Structures are given as structure tokens and as C-alpha cells.
Amino acid sequence: MANEIFGHIEGFPPGSEFSSRIELSRAGVHRHSQAGIAGSQQVGADSIVLSGGYEDDHDDGDTIIYTGYGGRDPNSGQQIADQELIRWNLALARSMQEGLPVRVIRGAKLDSPHAPQEGYRYDGLYQVVDFWQERGEAGFLVWRYRLEVLDPFEYHLTTLPPRHIRETRRVSSTIQRIVRDTELAREVKKLYDYRCQVGGQRLEGPGGPYAEAAHIQPLGSPHNGPDVMGNIICLCPNHHVLFDIGAYTISDDYSLVGSIEGRLEVKPQHRISREFLQYRRERYRIS
Amino acid sequence: MANEIFGHIEGFPPGSEFSSRIELSRAGVHRHSQAGIAGSQQVGADSIVLSGGYEDDHDDGDTIIYTGYGGRDPNSGQQIADQELIRWNLALARSMQEGLPVRVIRGAKLDSPHAPQEGYRYDGLYQVVDFWQERGEAGFLVWRYRLEVLDPFEYHLTTLPPRHIRETRRVSSTIQRIVRDTELAREVKKLYDYRCQVGGQRLEGPGGPYAEAAHIQPLGSPHNGPDVMGNIICLCPNHHVLFDIGAYTISDDYSLVGSIEGRLEVKPQHRISREFLQYRRERYRIS
Numbered sequence: 001m002a003n004e005i006f007g008h009i010e011g012f013p014p015g016s017e018f019s020s021r022i023e024l025s026r027a028g029v030h031r032h033s034q035a036g037i038a039g040s041q042q043v044g045a046d047s048i049v050l051s052g053g054y055e056d057d058h059d060d061g062d063t064i065i066y067t068g069y070g071g072r073d074p075n076s077g078q079q080i081a082d083q084e085l086i087r088w089n090l091a092l093a094r095s096m097q098e099g100l101p102v103r104v105i106r107g108a109k110l111d112s113p114h115a116p117q118e119g120y121r122y123d124g125l126y127q128v129v130d131f132w133q134e135r136g137e138a139g140f141l142v143w144r145y146r147l148e149v150l151d152p153f154e155y156h157l158t159t160l161p162p163r164h165i166r167e168t169r170r171v172s173s174t175i176q177r178i179v180r181d182t183e184l185a186r187e188v189k190k191l192y193d194y195r196c197q198v199g200g201q202r203l204e205g206p207g208g209p210y211a212e213a214a215h216i217q218p219l220g221s222p223h224n225g226p227d228v229m230g231n232i233i234c235l236c237p238n239h240h241v242l243f244d245i246g247a248y249t250i251s252d253d254y255s256l257v258g259s260i261e262g263r264l265e266v267k268p269q270h271r272i273s274r275e276f277l278q279y280r281r282e283r284y285r286i287s
Numbered sequence: 288m289a290n291e292i293f294g295h296i297e298g299f300p301p302g303s304e305f306s307s308r309i310e311l312s313r314a315g316v317h318r319h320s321q322a323g324i325a326g327s328q329q330v331g332a333d334s335i336v337l338s339g340g341y342e343d344d345h346d347d348g349d350t351i352i353y354t355g356y357g358g359r360d361p362n363s364g365q366q367i368a369d370q371e372l373i374r375w376n377l378a379l380a381r382s383m384q385e386g387l388p389v390r391v392i393r394g395a396k397l398d399s400p401h402a403p404q405e406g407y408r409y410d411g412l413y414q415v416v417d418f419w420q421e422r423g424e425a426g427f428l429v430w431r432y433r434l435e436v437l438d439p440f441e442y443h444l445t446t447l448p449p450r451h452i453r454e455t456r457r458v459s460s461t462i463q464r465i466v467r468d469t470e471l472a473r474e475v476k477k478l479y480d481y482r483c484q485v486g487g488q489r490l491e492g493p494g495g496p497y498a499e500a501a502h503i504q505p506l507g508s509p510h511n512g513p514d515v516m517g518n519i520i521c522l523c524p525n526h527h528v529l530f531d532i533g534a535y536t537i538s539d540d541y542s543l544v545g546s547i548e549g550r551l552e553v554k555p556q557h558r559i560s561r562e563f564l565q566y567r568r569e570r571y572r573i574s
Contacts, residue, residue, distance in 0.1 A: 041495075085493055093494030099468050131494075181386050203525060204546060205532035206372055207380030207418075208328075237524035238490060245492035259491060 004039050004046040006100050007125065014124035017116065018105075024049070029122050030105050037069055037088035044100045045091035045128075048147075049120065051107030053077065056136045056144070058222065059112035064104065064126065065222055067136065068092065068143030079138035089143045096128035097245055101150050125150040130218065132246070132283035146222075179240070185213030188232045188270070196236035197265045198243075198256070203236060212240045216250070216276040223279070230273040233264065246284040250277050257281065291326050291333040293387050294412065301411035304403065305392075311336070316409050317392050324356055324375035331387045332378035332415075335434075336407065338394030340364065343423045343431070345509065346399035351391065351413065352509055354423065355379065355430030366425035376430045383415035384532055388437050412437040417505065419533070419570035433509075466527070472500030475519045475557070483523035484552045485530075485543070490523060499527045503537070503563040510566070517560040520551065533571040537564050544568065 008014075009028050018024045025033040030047040032038040039045030048066060050057060058065035068089035071081040083089060095102055104126045108118045126147040136142040194209035195202045203210040214235050217225030225231050235243060242248060248258030252274050256262045266272060295301075296315050305311045312320040317334040319325040326332030335353060337344060345352035355376035358368040370376060382389055391413045395405045413434040423429040481496035482489040490497040501522050504512030512518050522530060529535060535545030539561050543549045553559060 090494060093492075095494075097492055097494040097497045098473065099466065179386065186385065201525065203529055203534070205380075205384055205529065205534045207377060207382075207384040207532060210384045210528055210532060237528050238488065241497055241524050242490055242492065245494060245497060247490070247492045 004043050006044070006046050007103075009103070012122055014122060016122045018120040018122070020119065021049070024105060024120055024122075029103060035069065035088060037091060039088065039091040039095070041087055041090035041094060043091075044095035044098050045088060045102055046095075046100070047103035047105065048092075049105045049107060050110050050112070050115075051120075052109040052111050052115075054136075054142075056142060057110075059106075059110065059114055060221070061114045062149045063221070064147045066092075066145045066147055068145065071140055071142070079136055079140045079142070082141040083133075083143050085133075085143060092128055092143075092145050093131055093245075096131060096145075099127065101125040101127060102147060104147065130244075133285070134283055144222075179212050179237075181213055182219075182227050184227050184229060185215075185232055188213050188229055189234045191267060191270060192234040192265075195234070196239050197233050198239040198260075198262055199236060200265070201236040201238075211235065212237055214240050214243050216272070217279040223283075225276065225279070230271050231276045233272070249281040249284050251281075252277060257285065291330050293331070293333050294390075296390070299409055301409060303409045305407040305409070307406065308336075311392060311407050311409075316390060322356065322375060324378060326375065326378040326382070328374055328377035328381060330378075331382035331385050332375060332389055333382075333387070334390035334392065335379075336392045336394060337397050337399070337402075338407075339396040339398050339402075341423075341429075343429060344397075346393075346397065346401055347508070348401045349436045350508070351434045353379075353432045353434060355432065358427055358429070366423055366427045366429070369428035370420075370430050372420075372430060379415055379430075379432050380418055380532075383418060383432075386414065388412040388414060389434060391434065417531075420572070421570055431509075466499050466524075468500055469506075469514050471514050471516060472502075472519055475500050475516055476521045478554060478557060479521040479552075481521070483526055484520050485526040485547075485549055486523060487552070488523040488525070498522065499524055501527050501530050503559070504566040510570075512563060512566070515560075517558050518563045520559070536568040536571050538568075539564060544572070 012027055012029050021033050024030045030038050030049050036049050036053060037045050038047045050059060054067040056067045068083050070083040071079055073080045104123045105120050106115050106123055107120045108116050127150050128145050129148050130146040131143060133141055133143055189211045194211035211234050213232050215225050216231050217223055219225050219227060248256045248260050250264050251257055254264040254266055299314055299316050308320050311317045317325050317336050323336050323340060324332050325334045337346060341354040343354045355370050357370040358366055360367045391410045392407050393402050393410055394407045395403050414437050415432050416435050417433040418430060420428055420430055476498045481498035498521050500519050502512050503518050504510055506512050506514060535543045535547050537551050538544055541551040541553055
């Protein structure tokens with residue numbers, strides 16, 4: 001397979017339409033003529049097609065919950081086995097870790113108000129912001145990915161009159177990581193005096209200490225974890241990244257499970273709920 | 288002084304106009320009736336006023352280069368001493384480290400195409416994404432801050448017809464940190480096999496290794512560092528945060544200067560230019 005190309009493809013701005021997968025592939029917008037994910041696990045996935053193959057997919061327009069590949073009967077299309085974090089599924093994980101933009105193409109068969117009337121439509125660049133494992137509707141484990149539009153301004157403009165649409169430009173830099181914080185998150189950081197609950201590190205800068213807060217059961221759809229102190233921990237950026245990408249989860253006794261060893265330090269007045277830890281373990285465990 | 292309030296103030300959406308500083312203060316949009324920066328060094332700054340006081344300020348609309356306070360003669364307004372990283376200047380540094388939104392108000396005296404015709408106008412939420420020290424036009428050291436609009440979509444909509452303007456909503460989460468990456472940055476990460484050049488850490492996730500690239504002389508205005516390998520280093524998130532917030536800089540012999548000790552590991556084929564190291568040291572040193 002040719003090298004991946006990340007970002008817009010020259011000559012095919014968001015909104016471009018294609019009559020078939022072959023045409024999409026020839027344009028280089030989604031090079032694989034059959035698979036839903038194009039790319040490699042070494043470099044990352046550069047495009048995906050949403051065409052209604054998985055009933056588990058969920059399309060909100062600017063955010064998408066996308067199901068990985070594998071475990072389906074080639075004839076019936078039924079899920080008959082667990083999906084593994086290999087090949088294209090790993091490629092999407094790599095894209096998240098590298099902050100690579102993923103082209104999203106929607107097909108007419110997709111059950112979504114955002115699907116085109118016919119054929120396929122290139123809908124612009126998204127980024128993978130989360131991935132996890134869960135039991136799909138058919139009862140087997142599937143990998144799921146949350147994608148968000150890379151440039152909300154560009155995205156919303158495509159729904160406004162054409163005169164407002166900006167020139168398509170090449171993406172020269174990508175967003176690798178965004179850390180969001182809530183009011184309560186700052187309370188937790190204060191409680192630990194900005195010290196990492198996993199490694200004990202405390203970063204100090206000219207503007208005072210620096211730490212990040214992580215929600216154990218993530219905020220937002222489809223996880224919908226609550227923004228309460230029992231669901232928030234204080235981490236240094238390194239342990240936050242490792243938590244986000246699923247390098248470790250946390251047992252009920254606060255020992256770490258995964259590729260790093262250790263234990264979460266928890267103050268007596270900080271009551272972490274086991275249901276959140278369990279939610280996390282079930283979805284973010286390493287295979 | 289009352290507690291800081293971060294985010295929009297109820298009843299005063301972006302675009303709200305005020306006839307005087309007193310009116311701005313009473314509305315709670317910018318509580319301090321004289322200082323350009325409102326807030327505290329413990330919690331952070333919650334608003335700033337751009338009113339043309341400093342000739343060093345630079346206003347591009349969605350990005351602003353703002354000069355800190357202090358060192359000016361109260362009568363003439365001339366810069367007569369170096370500015371220090373104290374009080375309100377520290378408050379803005381704190382806002383950057385905590386990812387807190389800062390309300391931006393423009394006054395009619397501001398020399399900018401974005402200034403209002405008269406009085407003051409609240410122009411929405413920005414975030415501090417960088418701060419550094421440099422010699423201002425009067426020859427004294429000043430602290431400078433780069434602010435960017437928090438929500439580009441909201442910002443651009445204020446320039447479109449009113450029917451497109453969304454309802455103002457409270458900011459419940461803030462962006463604490465965005466890591467952008469370039470094509471060349473990925474080359475540098477590969478060269479070091481994703482190992483931190485400062486601490487030697489190598490983070491490993493299900494999607495492979497994770498590292499971040501940092502530009503020594505930052506990209507973008509006003510630094511305009513080039514995107515070349517001699518200006519890029521490979522760091523773990525912790526050492527990247529510490530580098531960004533000015534906790535350390537790097538000597539020509541690669542030893543670290545600042546609040547952490549150590550040495551940058553550099554491969555023979557990676558030629559880091561001294562001019563970039565010097566640029567960084569001159570602006571990001573700790574007082």
C-alpha cells in the first residue's frame with residue numbers, strides 16, 4: 001500500500017462527492033477500496049468511511065463514535081467474534097497518539113441525518129480523541145473510537161451559504177493533545193497540592209505549580225461520566241497521557257493494572273467511587 | 288478584592304458595550320477600575336483591558352500580544368524600569384498554566400482596526416498560550432503574553448449577521464493545553480525513538496510509543512521560529528510542559544538552566560542551532 005497522506009487531498013475539498021468506493025480510492029481520499037479504515041499501524045490511519053456497516057456506530061455530525069474492524073462473518077456481516085486491537089484498529093489508536101488528522105467520508109447507506117443522498121461525500125478532517133473497548137450490540141467486544149472535527153469553524157461553515165466557505169488549506173500542524181479542565185478538577189488538584197497521584201511528581205513553573213485532572217469515567221458522550229470529585233484524579237502530564245491512551249487502569253485497591261507498576265495515592269477525604277474505576281477497567285484495559 | 292469569575296458574565300455576551308471603566312467594573316466584566324489586568328497571582332487573571340497604554344501591544348483580532356504591567360512612570364506613562372513577574376503579570380502566567388479563560392475588553396484608544404469607535408467593548412474569551420520576557424520599545428524588559436480566542440467559531444460568528452450568533456453559554460470546561468505537531472516534528476520523534484531528550488523517559492501505549500515535539504524558538508508570530516530539525520527537540524509531556532512554561536532553558540553545551548537540573552541528550556546527526564537556544568534563553572529565562 002502507498003504511503004499515508006494526512007490532511008486534505010488536493011482538488012477534493014470537504015463536500016466533494018463520489019459515486020463509488022473505486023472513485024474514492026482513485027482520488028486518494030480513501031485509498032482502500034473495501035476496508036472502512038485506510039492506513040497502517042506503524043504510521044496511523046489517514047481516512048475512514050462511515051457506511052452503515054456497524055449498527056454500533058453513532059454519528060452526531062461533528063462528533064462520531066466509530067466501531068473498529070474485525071470479528072464479522074464475511075457473508076452475513078454479523079459480529080461473530082471479539083475485535084482485536086490489531087492492524088487498522090491499531091492504526092486509529094496510532095492516529096490518536098500522534099494527533100494525526102483523519103479524513104471522514106460518509107456513504108448513503110449510513111443511518112444518519114448527516115449521510116449524503118447517494119454515493120459518498122468527503123466531510124473533512126477529524127481527530128481521534130478517545131478509544132476503548134466495549135461489548136457491542138451483538139455481545140462481542142468491539143473497539144470504539146471517538147472522533148471530533150479538527151476545525152469547528154471550517155465544519156460549521158460548510159452548513160452556511162457558499163460565499164462564507166473559506167479556501168481549503170493544507171493542514172501543516174496537527175493537534176496532538178488537548179487537556180480540558182473543569183472547576184471541580186481544580187479543586188482536586190488543590191487537594192493534592194498539584195502532586196501526581198500516580199508518580200508523586202510535582203511540576204513547578206514561574207506561574208506556580210502545574211498538574212492536570214483526569215476523569216476516570218470520561219465526560220461526554222457516550223461515557224457520560226459525572227464531573228464529581230469521586231471521578232477525578234490529579235496527575236502529572238506523563239501519567240495523564242498514559243491514562244488517556246489506556247496504558248494502565250486502576251484496581252479497587254488502587255494498585256495499577258497495565259504496562260506500568262505502582263499505586264494511586266488517595267487522601268482519606270477523597271472518596272473515589274468504585275463504579276468509575278470499574279467502568280474504566282472494563283473499557284480501557286490492555287488486551 | 289472579590290473572587291475571580293472565569294468565563295462570560297451573565298447578561299453581558301461578547302459584543303456588549305460600556306461607556307467607561309467604572310461601568311465595566313460594576314458589570315463585573317473587568318472588576319479593577321484602573322489596572323489593565325484583573326485577578327490574583329494565586330488563582331489567575333480573569334480579564335484584561337486593551338486600551339493602547341503600551342505601544343508594544345499587538346492586536347490581530349483572534350490573537351493578541353499583550354504587555355504586562357509595571358515599570359512605567361505614573362505621570363508620563365513612559366517605561367522607566369524593567370517589569371517583574373509579580374502580581375498581575377504572575378496572574379496571567381497562572382491563567383496559562385491553569386488553562387483559565389480570560390475576558391478581553393477593547394477600548395476606543397487602542398490603536399487597532401479591532402478597537403470600538405467609543406468606550407469599551409467586551410470581545411469574548413481568550414486563553415493565554417505563551418508568555419515571555421523581552422526588551423520593549425523603550426529599552427526595558429517587559430513581560431509579554433500571547434492570547435488566542437478560546438472558541439474560534441464563536442469569535443468568527445460575531446462578524447456574521449446576528450441570526451447566526453449562538454446563545455452565549457457558560458464555559459464549564461477550559462482548555463489547559465494544546466500540543467500541536469508538524470510533519471518534521473514527527474521526524475525528530477522518530478530519530479529519538481520517542482525518548483525524551485531531557486529525562487530519557489519513553490511512554491508506551493497500546494497505539495505504540497508517545498512523545499511530543501517542542502520548537503525551541505516557537506513557531507508563529509511574534510517569535511516566527513522556523514520548522515526545521517535544528518529547532519525541534521523530542522520531549523516527554525512533563526518536560527514539554529516545563530519547557531513551555533519557562534521552568535528551564537538550554538545552554539549552548541546542552542546543560543539545563545532553571546529550576547531543574549540535567550542535560551539535553553543530542554544525537555550527532557541532530558544539529559541544534561545555537562541561535563534558537565539563545566533566542567529561547569533570552570526570553571524564557573526565570574527571573
